[in-house]
Amino acid sequence: MTANGGINQQRVAVCNAVVVARLLNSTLVIPKFMFSSVWRDVSQFSDIYQEEHFIEYLTSDIRIVKELPEELRSLDLEAIGSVVSDVDMGKEAKPSFYLKHILLPILLKNQVVHFVGFGNRLAFDPIPFELQRLRCRCNFYALRFVPRIQETGALLLKRLRQHTGHIGLLDPYLIGPFAASILEGRGNHSKKASKYLSLHLRFEIDMVAHSLCEFGGGEGERKELAAYREIHFPALAHLEKTTKLPSPSEIRSEGLCPLTPEEAVLMLAALGFNRKTHIFVAGSNLYGGQSRLTALTSLYPNLVTKENLLSSTELEPFANYSSQLAALDFIGCTAADAFAMTDSGSQLSSLVSGYRIYYGGGKMPTIRPNKRRLASIFTKNSTIEWRVFEQRVRKAVRQTKHVQTRPKGRSIYRYPRCRECMCRIE
Incomplete structure (x- = not known):
């Protein structure tokens, strides 16, 4: 295969x-x-x-x-x-x-x-x-990561928790024997572990182009994304030319557009995450470049990526190996105290949320937004009071936060809560 x-x-x-x-x-x-x-x-x-x-x-x-x-x-x-x-x-x-x-x-x-x-x-x-x-x-x-990914993953987690010598609930399954290294040099009186939120921004150019959505970049953006589809998604590009497809605004109203980093900021702020929140961002190779992170970093100064936390020497063995770098993102996201996704259909978000359900014992919260409801809220955000905006966003997220047994026909990787996968269903 x-x-x-x-x-x-x-x-x-x-x-x-x-x-x-x-x-x-x-x-x-x-x-x-x-x-x-x-x-x-x-x-x-x-x-x-x-x-x-x-x-x-x-x-x-x-x-x-x-x-x-x-x-x-x-x-x-x-x-x-x-x-x-x-x-x-x-x-x-x-x-x-x-x-x-x-x-x-x-x-x-x-x-x-x-x-x-x-x-x-x-x-x-x-x-x-x-x-x-x-x-x-x-x-x-x-499927267990190789030692060098586990070792660097342990280093990443140690720095995310600010060297507090805390072994997370999922660490042994993610980084194996290197989980013990997190405790090295801390003695028996480590301070309280620093908690962090992980955020998966699925806003790379492939997702943006495939969505057929528009993101405020005008004619230049439309031409750039159309050219990308011609090369990487020829079947979709052909469909655009031969079939009347829904307009970008119609696609957005159905909740089929990936959340932009700016929309992610609004969602997190409405959910009550304040400026002191420590955030680890995965998928930071954003369409539009690092400037798209400005809204996030201005509101959340304690925002980091693996590139911030690991030195160039530590990352050098993984340079030009996007899959191995993605494995580090997987570790950082899965081990987080809370995980927020911006696109519930992405494979990383599905696998991370499933892993947290399987090994988390109901103690690993995941924020999975209802993008259709959020799209409706965001289109009105210029005429809506912040208090009302908060209430509506929280309601849109609350409806998706319950961990449920696997619905028929749905992914066992994302919904492992079933008899075939778990000995008992809590």
Whole structure:
């Protein structure tokens, strides 16, 4: 299997590949990661995850090897029809699809099948209990970051908590043995831990361009985003030219536009986060550059990113490896005392919130805004009193804060609260 996208899309693809291998009673070759023109990262599985742990942890479920056997390696897989791309199968295909279209006509005939661009290609329902549980085990236990990511992640958490020698509830699962290093040199009388809020600003150019929204940049912005879509989202660019799509204002009214950093500031302020709040921002490679952070930093002077907290020497091993840098963001967001997302549909936000539910024991709050309601509120913010604005924003967020059992058909990575994933549901 070869997965596309960034680290979070790749993580989902790996979990799905494990389950498909079990379903087809086949051996899984350690997944490969495609080079993306968006992420520009050559990282492979072993650069991000502990390969031996992955293989050993899942050994009772499936057989995993690092390379194809010699006799299969020399085959022209495309010529014999053993290559299956994402255009050959729909999103969230049911297990029956794999048994009918992959097992019999390809795998049993050729002994090998290569999924290219594999991602969200396995349904969440209906799926046998054991397969769903395996997908959960892979996500929460089998995928463990490599030591150098864990070690730097521990350093990041230590500085986020201002060296108070506090081990967080999720630290052991995120940074493994390096959690103990957070206590080094603090003795038994460390001061009270400094709490922080993590914020995922999903406002990179790929999200902005794909949304078809407008963000106040006028004709220059429209041309820039249209040019980006021509290169990176050609199917969407073609659709723009051949189909009457909803206008940017209509898309915004439906809550389908990513929140801007300025809108994120308004949301946090309305929720009662004051100037003293310590905020860790992930996804800081914002469309429009660092100037888009001005509104946030002017109201929240204690705002930091991994680039602020880690020296250039400490970050140097991860330079030009966006997936490995994203792993550090994942650690910083997941371990936070509170986590706020600006786009509930992004993979990072979904995986982080699911991880916090799984290991957090109900003590790790996540702020997941109702963007449709917020869009309605924001369009009136020039004529609305602040007190009323606060009430409406809090109501829009309050409706989404309850941790619920997994709805049918929804992601087990985002909603792990179900019998297949958790021993008990609190």
